[in-house]
Amino acid sequence: MDARxxxxxVAIITGGGRGFGKAFGHALANHGAHVVLSDxxxxxxxxxxxxxxxxxxxxxxxxxxxxxSGLAKVRRLFDVNVMGTIICTLAAQPRARAQTxxxxxxxxxx
Numbered sequence: 001m002d003a004r005x006x007x008x009x010v011a012i013i014t015g016g017g018r019g020f021g022k023a024f025g026h027a028l029a030n031h032g033a034h035v036v037l038s039d040x041x042x043x044x045x046x047x048x049x050x051x052x053x054x055x056x057x058x059x060x061x062x063x064x065x066x067x068x069s070g071l072a073k074v075r076r077l078f079d080v081n082v083m084g085t086i087i088c089t090l091a092a093q094p095r096a097r098a099q100t101x102x103x104x105x106x107x108x109x110x
Contacts, residue, residue: 004031009032011028011029012038013035015039016038016049017041017047026052
């Protein structure tokens with residue numbers, strides 16, 4: 001992948017505060033994407049956003065108990081995080097099925 005291949009693209013990452021989400025954020029930003037992080041742990045999200053060049057953060061709006069959020073806010077959270085994943089998966093399915101090969105790469109230690 002070219003170092004600036006994702007220039008002008010936006011990557012929205014749920015669970016971006018740590019683990020795979022944070023690692024994907026770093027990788028996508030390094031390839032030119034504008035990274036938007038969402039995480040239920042605001043401290044982890046803010047820390048990750050500070051680490052990742054050009055990252056934004058969206059989590060504070062949902063940093064409260066579900067009972068205090070109300071049904072509309074919980075439904076929105078579900079729609080974005082669950083239904084969004086399902087919709088993206090279904091949209092990618094035809095192209096994934098058309099693939100005749102795939103490859104994976106192990107990360108190289110720094």
